[in-house]
Amino acid sequence: MTTYQAPLRDMRFVLNDVLQIQKYDNMPGFADASPDVVNAILDEGAKIAEEVLHPINQSGDKEGCTWDNGKVTTPTGFKKAYETFVEGGWPALTSDPGYGGQGLPNVLGVAFNEMVSAANMAFCMYPGLSHGAYSAIHAWGSEEQKKTYLPKLVSGEWTGTMNLTEPHCGTDLGLMRTKAEPQDDGSYKITGTKIFISAGEHDLADNIIHLVLAKIPGGPEGIKGVSLFVVPKFFVNADGSLGARNSVSCGSIEEKMGIHGNSTCVLNYDEATGYLIGEPHKGMRAMFTMMNEARLGVGLQGLGQSEVSYQNAAAYANDRIQGRSISGTKYEDKAADPIIVHPDVRRMLMDQRAFNESARALLYWTALHGDISHKSPDEKEREKSDDYMGLLTPVVKAYLTDKGFAHAVNAQQVLGGHGYIQEWGMEQFVRDARIAMIYEGANGVQALDLVGRKLAANGGRGIFAFIAELGSFVDDHSGNADLKDYVDAVSVGKGYLEEATNWLMENGLSNPDNAGAASTDFLHLLALVSLSYMWGNLAKAAHDKIANGGADDPFYANKLKVGRYFLERMFPDAEAHLAKLKSGAEPVMALDDAAFLAS
Numbered sequence: 001m002t003t004y005q006a007p008l009r010d011m012r013f014v015l016n017d018v019l020q021i022q023k024y025d026n027m028p029g030f031a032d033a034s035p036d037v038v039n040a041i042l043d044e045g046a047k048i049a050e051e052v053l054h055p056i057n058q059s060g061d062k063e064g065c066t067w068d069n070g071k072v073t074t075p076t077g078f079k080k081a082y083e084t085f086v087e088g089g090w091p092a093l094t095s096d097p098g099y100g101g102q103g104l105p106n107v108l109g110v111a112f113n114e115m116v117s118a119a120n121m122a123f124c125m126y127p128g129l130s131h132g133a134y135s136a137i138h139a140w141g142s143e144e145q146k147k148t149y150l151p152k153l154v155s156g157e158w159t160g161t162m163n164l165t166e167p168h169c170g171t172d173l174g175l176m177r178t179k180a181e182p183q184d185d186g187s188y189k190i191t192g193t194k195i196f197i198s199a200g201e202h203d204l205a206d207n208i209i210h211l212v213l214a215k216i217p218g219g220p221e222g223i224k225g226v227s228l229f230v231v232p233k234f235f236v237n238a239d240g241s242l243g244a245r246n247s248v249s250c251g252s253i254e255e256k257m258g259i260h261g262n263s264t265c266v267l268n269y270d271e272a273t274g275y276l277i278g279e280p281h282k283g284m285r286a287m288f289t290m291m292n293e294a295r296l297g298v299g300l301q302g303l304g305q306s307e308v309s310y311q312n313a314a315a316y317a318n319d320r321i322q323g324r325s326i327s328g329t330k331y332e333d334k335a336a337d338p339i340i341v342h343p344d345v346r347r348m349l350m351d352q353r354a355f356n357e358s359a360r361a362l363l364y365w366t367a368l369h370g371d372i373s374h375k376s377p378d379e380k381e382r383e384k385s386d387d388y389m390g391l392l393t394p395v396v397k398a399y400l401t402d403k404g405f406a407h408a409v410n411a412q413q414v415l416g417g418h419g420y421i422q423e424w425g426m427e428q429f430v431r432d433a434r435i436a437m438i439y440e441g442a443n444g445v446q447a448l449d450l451v452g453r454k455l456a457a458n459g460g461r462g463i464f465a466f467i468a469e470l471g472s473f474v475d476d477h478s479g480n481a482d483l484k485d486y487v488d489a490v491s492v493g494k495g496y497l498e499e500a501t502n503w504l505m506e507n508g509l510s511n512p513d514n515a516g517a518a519s520t521d522f523l524h525l526l527a528l529v530s531l532s533y534m535w536g537n538l539a540k541a542a543h544d545k546i547a548n549g550g551a552d553d554p555f556y557a558n559k560l561k562v563g564r565y566f567l568e569r570m571f572p573d574a575e576a577h578l579a580k581l582k583s584g585a586e587p588v589m590a591l592d593d594a595a596f597l598a599s
Contacts, residue, residue: 060261091156118304122261133160200265229274258431302404387462493529
């Protein structure tokens with residue numbers, strides 16, 4: 001019963017008017033992303049999301065994947081949808097033209113994937129993980145490996161996975177037991193078990209290219225001894241045809257809370273043949289190419305579930321009549337007023353909308369910096385954008401998924417009892433959104449990574465550059481009466497970030513638990529300040545459009561109303577996060593370990 005309509009007007013506004021991606025046409029791929037091309041891609045992407053993928057979202061959740069003696073069958077309609085996806089050339093959108101890709105900017109691919117994820121999160125994971133495998137091989141593989149695997153991954157004829165987690169270790173990958181024994185021909189025999197492998201086995205593609213972390217015997221202990229291998233499900237012959245089956249099998253699929261349409265597999269490697277990617281014992285460096293891309297993709301999932309749940313909750317609130325407005329009847333022709341008149345219903349919906357619109361801008365802005373970090377002819381620009389990617393990737397992953405789940409719950413609440421009933425589809429959004437806070441690095445780990453590694457990287461160069469950019473926005477627009485409230489918020493947020501960063505530098509080194517206890521609050525603080533900056537840019541673009549003939553267009557007026565809501569109802573939480581992080585570790589660590597077990 002759910003519906004999805006791609007927010008094309010808002011997506012175009014962010015890409016064209018806020019980010020102005022056409023001004024980057026000096027970088028590879030951007031010259032081809034003309035306004036006409038961008039519009040065509042968004043329009044066609046919306047069609048496949050709305051007409052092909054969303055109609056099988058609920059049915060795919062209900063049917064789920066099935067396992068039979070190692071073979072996994074995806075839900076009815078998924079295989080046909082994937083064929084349509086491949087026929088449309090969508091896996092090639094942002095890939096290297098040298099391997100059959102279209103070479104368009106990654107920021108445009110992120111916009112497309114937002115639609116796919118919002119329409120059908122479980123389906124989105126199949127091509128999403130394949131692109132991650134493509135990126136890792138493209139960055140670190142040998143020329144022979146690139147020639148063998150990339151064209152088929154780019155076309156979508158083959159799919160890919162990432163294999164990290166084992167039954168006894170997740171985040172601490174240094175504990176892994178999967179081993180890789182060197183062979184005389186330069187290959188390795190991979191033996192071990194990997195769990196939670198998304199899209200690890202399925203019926204969508206002819207071959208699955210597994211990227212597997214394993215340890216070569218005799219290497220360094222812990223994480224420094226981990227290497228990365230490519231392990232194809234079927235061997236690839238010299239002429240590119242498929243050969244014999246490799247010794248990798250699916251032992252089972254997980255029975256999960258959500259994303260039932262995606263196969264989450266236990267994969268058993270029994271002396272499977274694998275090929276080293278990059279250098280021995282440098283596997284994490286190579287795998288992080290894939291993981292960082294995946295983390296942005298997971299943040300995108302948080303936004304997608306917030307968007308689709310918002311759309312369905314807003315439609316319900318306008319249709320469902322229940323009681324009368326506390327300030328007086330609003331719809332006298334009806335037996336009762338629709339629940340959209342009630343302030344608390346509006347609060348939940350406005351929280352979602354204000355988040356969705358600014359999170360979309362932050363996600364696209366971060367993806368644009370990913371493009372700049374790889375493609376800009378200016379070395380200093382590449383360095384700055386790479387710093388921003390390092391700083392903001394954990395923020396996008398953790399904050400967007402924290403809020404994506406919370407907003408799906410609120411959207412479910414808007415529907416009341418119907419939100420709890422499977423038929424209405426809202427409970428699926430809640431279940432699907434929940435995993436995004438866990439996989440690709442749990443959100444608490446993202447916060448620790450931000451505070452423990454990214455904040456101090458290169459002497460704090462990234463955070464100080466971002467703080468300076470906030471200051472430039474304040475200076476550039478301090479005399480603009482239309483933007484005064486936004487400028488004030490960015491200025492206040494800049495001060496909060498400076499205070500929080502200085503506190504962590506002073507107190508985190510003396511007691512690492514101070515940094516650990518403060519990490520999630522710092523991440524949420526940085527996120528809210530980043531969203532305030534996005535709202536400043538959104539408001540500026542809206543005012544510019546109003547001044548240039550858009551005064552009668554409600555889109556821009558509504559944008560400013562939603563922005564005001566963010567400033568007055570959501571941004572104040574930043575001050576609370578600052579206060580909490582400055583309380584330090586003592587209140588968090590006060591209880592003895594055993595006291596948590598006491599009644």
